[in-house]
Amino acid sequence: MIKNKRLSLLVTGFASMMVLAACGGANSDGAAEDVAADETAGGVLNVQVDVEVATMDPQMATDGTSFEVIANTIEGLYTLDESGVAVPSLAEKTDVSEDGLTYTFTLKDATWSNGTPVTADDFVYAWQRLADPDTASEYYYIMGIAGVVNADEISAGEKDPEELGVTAIDEKTLEVKLNHPVPFFESLMAFPSFFPMNQAFFEEAGENYGTSADTLIANGAFEITSYEPAATTIELEKNPDYFDAENVSLDGIKYQVIKDTQQAMLSYQNGDLDVVTLAGEQVDLFKDDPEFQTIQAGYLWYISPNTKVPGLENANLRKALGQAFDKEYIAETVLKDGSNAADYMIPEGLAVDPEGVDFRETTGTYLEFDPAAAQEALELAKEELGKDSFTFTMIIEDTESSINVAQVLKSQIEENLDGVTVEIEQMPKKTRLDRMNVGDYELALTRWGPDYADPMTYADMFLTDSGNNKGFWSNAKYDELVNSSLDGELSLDPEARWTALQEAESIILEDAGILPVYQKGNAVMVKSNVTGVDFHTVGVSRIVKNAVKE
């Protein structure tokens, strides 16, 4: 494939030289301008993104690019440090009541870019707006996940947004009331949905908020100087009034949307970009480069077996399927982008226990690749079901990586399990989601990304009555443990809760309720003169405001 590309480049090189001859070198003074522009680019970090910002409204944003750009301009109560731990940002002081149900935040002195101070009211306004069903934010449920009093009732239209459990005691004091203790509450405060908004500015801009640099407000490290909806270039400048401005080294940031991965890489080599994300097929070319690095993303890819499909209600058959493919081969040979084999449900680097140890280090692994055990489980299943051969259709989305992974899954399952056939059905992601929503599938290759740094972001998906439990897997003990950890007795005891969530993971995986495949990784290149670009598995996935460019 690469050879072909090179060949075509040669051919086009020849052709394009003729074109130039035909045009007679139409514009030769362009070169001088470009060089001049490069020299002035000193303290500006040039970052590639592969999709446009969908919205700059923190309460409406749902995608990674929007979150990243918003987080450069607006600060919340907390932010993530380089290791992904939530640390206070606008919160000067945080008091938690003994029962864990009341948080009182004292705010730092900070100002918005329109000159008004950041107050507790800005948080109350933003949070009420997020919970208000009239806003119809796709992330409004996160207020309920945070356990804020009346959030769910407001979302359901039973109560007014003003009744949300958040109050401005005075200009600098914000009080939040929770229904039950939420161990990851502080980590949620670093999530852009909980960022404040200046009511006066926002309402004056009205529908035009975020349609240009002039209709955007900032209280964070940078201000936007050039922006339009769905812009392919976004320019930010250091905000001199940011409360922590002395620790911001960059003069500015420039985001460039580049969707073609080859062009992105050429621009990086050309010096136009400082940070770029690689596609899987580019990894081999650059993996020995000192600027190359792989980073762990929070997404877990897994096969969801529909337990209502005859055969798949059988745990042994599901176990056979789950152990019949070589995850390491998939991660390291097929994907090659820093992805890791997943013998688990809760991703690595997602959450730390009350002592600060990663969840993955405190528990075992499940459903490892083991052809012999898989075949053994299959024999049991055949006996129990009284059937010798099984054919299942796996629905997948039509992206290159999904197709490649699915082909390996199919061939390995068929090779390692006598009498099992897997058919692959490709479709757009939207169709796959539709089919899964109505339970119209047998096996599905699907993924989930975490919303917050706690095992619960995965565990509550597979409760019997959860809307995300597409495969209808159900286990009474699992439900009991997870429900109690969510808002019951266990939620009051962090250590017992942690043990319960470990047990819950072992229950679902030993019963092969889902069949984990890999945890997504990303391969990136960061110029050697740039430090301090932080990547995170949850929340804002890349934070560049602390970057230093020498």
Place this chain on the structure above:
Amino acid sequence: MKKYIARRVLISFLTLLVIILILFILMQLLPGSPFNDERLTVEQQTMIMNKYGLNDPLPVQFFRYLQNMLVGDFGKSYTISKDTDVAILLQNRLPISLALGGISIVLGAAIGLFLGVFSALKHNTVWDSVSTFITVLGVSIPSYVFALGLSYYFGFQLKLFPMLFSPADGTNAYLLPAVALSMTVMATVGRFTRTEMLDVLNSDYIQLVESKGVSGPRLVITHAMRNASISILTVLGPLVVSLMTGSLVVEKIFSIPGIGQLMVQAIQSNDYNIIISLAFVYSALYIGVMLVVDILYGVLDPRIRLAKGGSNG
């Protein structure tokens, strides 16, 4: 002529209405919805769909859309640029695609005409073969290959032009993508011009004109090209529209914020209002260009004008 144009405009308007109606129906058949994200429960999706009136009966949605469109409201984007007026997106992106398409058409047509006329005049010489070779290359190599090649050699290797589009670079930014896009136009126009010119140059009336002592540029431009231009115009019309409506791949390679990529993204993410608005723009452009082409036929060839004038009384 005026009556003819008026009737054509009216028919165009009705055609557009029908197109919008068909689009509305087709969009119901698109799989998924703008909001079937894995994070949203069915109730949440219903709530958001209600906010945008997407659960209303189709006729209600259709007439509401028409009504809004008459006052210039093309609706809001659902996913690509949340809650932004589609009119703003069009306002930002359409001029870029139109400018890029326009430059490529002018560039391609000019070079194509030159090559075509040149080969016809130098029929069966080395020059004819060279220019035929260039036009064959232009037709057979897709524009994205040119785009990759140009960006690699002139952007990356020689650093003569920016690799990525930025409005700040002015015309410089348009040059490489425009050259890449103009190749097809150049080749198509070149081939047609050559064939037509050969036909015309060998025709009786040109020989008559020649025998009257007319020669050189006057013969070629006033007499031969005018006659050849009818069929060139016929191929140029659709090319103009296809270039003005943006090219997905060339936009992708140079990171151009045009409407070609926007359309594809909108279809993938079920951003209905963007799909309809762009399809409307495409159709309007197409119908408009065809109308201009028809009128130009009359200007170039009085026989066509007379025939139409006659039938309309």
